[in-house]
Amino acid sequence: MVLSGWLIALLSAAYLAVLFAVARFGDARADAGKSIISANVYALSLAVYCTSWTFYGSVGRATSGGLSFLTIYLGPTLMLLFVGVIVKMIRISKAQRITSIADFIASRYGKSQLLAGMVTVIAVIGVVPYIALQLKAMAASVDVLLNHSGSKGEWLGLDSTFLIAVILALFSILFGTRHLDATERHEGMVAAVAFESVVKLIAFMAVGIFVTYGLFGGLGDLFQRAVTEADLGRLLELESGRAGTWTSLILLSGLAIVFLPRQFQIIVVENVDESHVKRAVWLFPLYLLLINIFVLPLALGGLLHFGGEGVNPDTFVLTLPLAHGAEALALLAFIGGLSAATGMVIVETIALSTMVCNDLVMPLLLRSAWLRAQHRQDLSGLLIGIRRVAIAMIVLLGYVYFRAAGEAYALVGIGLISFAAVAQFAPAMFGGMYWKQATRAGAVAGLSAGFLVWLYTLLLPSFAKSGWISSGFVEQGLFGLPWLKAQALFGLSGLDEISHCLWWSMLANLGAYIAVSLNSRPDAVEASQAERFVDVFRFDRHKAETRLWRGKASLDALVSLLERFLGTARARQQLAAYAQGKGLADWRKLPADAEFVHFAEAELAGAIGSASARVMVASVAQEEDLGLEEVLDILDEATQIRAYSRELEAKRQELEAATSELREANERLREVDRMKDDFISTVTHELRTPLTSIRALSEMLHEDPRIELASRTRFLGIIVSEAERLTRLINQILDMAKLESGRAEWTSGAVDLGEVARETMDSLGQLFRDKGVALSSDIPARGPVVQADHDRLTQVLINLLSNAVKFVPGGSGKVHVRVGIDGGSVRVEVADNGPGLTAEECGVIFEKFRQGGNTLTDKPKGTGLGLPISRQIIEYFGGKLWVESRPGEGANFIFTVPLPASEE
């Protein structure tokens, strides 16, 4: 294949046509109300961050700095984690109809034309090197392809870089300024950028895979070979000495992902749905990871392959495939690089041209007599014209910079100059979003200071390095003063130039911003804008908006203003939509009230920026100036209303809590009711069971007097014992009821618990002997004495001992009683060698009618109330009753009764 200039030109044209088609499609869908901007498209469009600098320059940087190229991608990844900050930026921009980063800063500090202009100037000057960088990368890539085929990079005496610049400018003009949109949104452009992001990723990865797996035997092989070469092994190590540089690069790139004009355009202005940010948080870093995977392999592969042949590492992406005859792949890589450069230039110039038009040219035009003379004329065409010229001028400036300084720097160096410039916006931006006291004067001071330091320590030295201006101020210091050396200010040497610039410019910027803000007072517009920005999530717009504007306006004047700047058709369309929202069929019947004025200003701001819009509206309306005090009062009131509504909210929550408490109480009552019902049902069952035998047997005895004597005696015996059981049961139920209701009668006196235990054992001795159960004890001769009810404690011990004898096996059963002192309490234990209890049973046996001893095998002879009653008694005296047991290992019932205070 012959890579002639014509083939390259044709292919490039074809690719640009595809991009254009994608953009047209996106615009058409947006016009039809079917936006194709999904979360994925949004996240991909952020990859406009990856320019031809990434495409070619990362590899170049990796050949000298090793892994440090990664910092440029770590910063954005970290920055995106602050989703809240970005969402707040988007919310503010939507509410204020922000069209650019200049507009954002100007709007926050009282719609200041001065600030808007300053930010625009900084952005243009700061970003021009970056555009130059794209031209340089493109030119280099074209040269590589043409050299390969032996063609010449000239056409009609014009060098290829200039041709590229012209084509990019024309393309951007076609692309971005086809119509003037009220919100300055370009969905077609976003779609095209997302598309080109995919193209450059595929192209880069294709080359990476070709080199890694085609030319070498995979990653392992590549790194293995690199390690063996002393020079290359170094690239794979992290140098701790460069940690400072790493930090500043991460910081710079983190700020750049938001503050580069094109990034602000894509992330904030072009955002259609805040929730898309959440997708971007992981998808964009994933994209960065993928596009960086093969950077180091390519760098190593290039160095290993060309090893000192003097091939520019910035072109490895092209030269490696070419050197192996893979010309188609080289062309794909070229398209990828073209794609990256085009995407960057389009979005960057559109963003910058909007700023130049709205914030530099418009303010001048608005003052000019010419414009006043052209009264009533539709100016929307003029606005588009201005933007087109601005685009051309910006690209041209980029070309000039490329000619002036481009050759002195590698790609990465140029890009970082731009990063450091836009980083100067950080204090005014973040401060404006979170710090109400920040003032316009502070922002102006901070920006100026930071910008000047940047100019002196980074931009001018870049000119000096290329020999364009004298390098005296770099080498000897301005006026020969050593402490003014441009890249070692105040003797701060040992830092790389980027870190040096970042340190001093941020110090100057932040210092001036904070110091001046604290020592100045905002005017009325500033104060209200500060409120709108900082409290964007809480600001009750409609209320305060209408109160913050007072004056007289005529509908006609405002409408004609809109028609002039938006174009008649667009203006009428917006007016009709607004009227419809107010429930009016005809916008001509709209009242020219504060709300309408606000609407008109917002619409204008979308077209010409907030600062110019403010001036224009003020020019047609007779406005009363609200004093600062008055504005603060109104804002204060809004705060009070907020406080009041917060109070209401708190009350509501209190009520809700009370309701749910009531519901819970009701639930508990119902549960108690259910338990009572269960209790009665159980009691009924327990009473009916003995009654059944008594009734059946007595009926039979009554009816048949001839029943033989032995049976009679036996039956009467059963009747007597069942009657006793019934009596016992009724007594215990009554006892339990008394204990539970607190109506039980208690006596109190000194009780010798050892004595009680001995008495109880004596009284139950016959029971134990009858069943052949051994009863032993370990009780002190005297005491311990507690203050309690003698009979009740006896009742507890009888219960425990009779339970024990009931459950141990006859003949081999053993029960042991122990009385002792444990801390401040008497501890009484009744241990048996019965079947024991499961962990679950250890709990339930203290519940009413839940008899233990494995009810499944043997019906115990008890009422099921003994233990619950005992527990009630022990707890009444401040002690505890529990059981320690495991199945098969006997049970040990333990209770404690606190000793009187004097004996502790």
Next chain:
Amino acid sequence: MTKKILIVDDEPNIVISLEFLMKKEGFDVAVASDGEEALAKVASFEPDLVLLDVMMPKKSGFEVCEALRADPARAGLLVVMLTAKGRETEVAKGLAIGADAYVTKPFSTKDLVTRVKGMLGV
């Protein structure tokens, strides 16, 4: 032919009284004191009628009744549930799972005998 009755209850005194009562009326009687024993006795003794207590260890009367009803070979077996729990829901449950009669404790011996005889067609 003498009808056979199986008495199932975990309260020995109730078993004693029912056993005496039914024997006096001329029935052939066997007893069981829990659900599992009841199922075993049904198989070995092959009664015509079971007097079945509800609240029993191992297997409740309901479970025994369900097991008996699940066996098609014993379709003709009569089951009289005896319970000390008189709530409507219990009665309904007992009849729903296939008991032929439901008697609440304490019961009249005369009524019970009449009922059992009626059911057995004696």
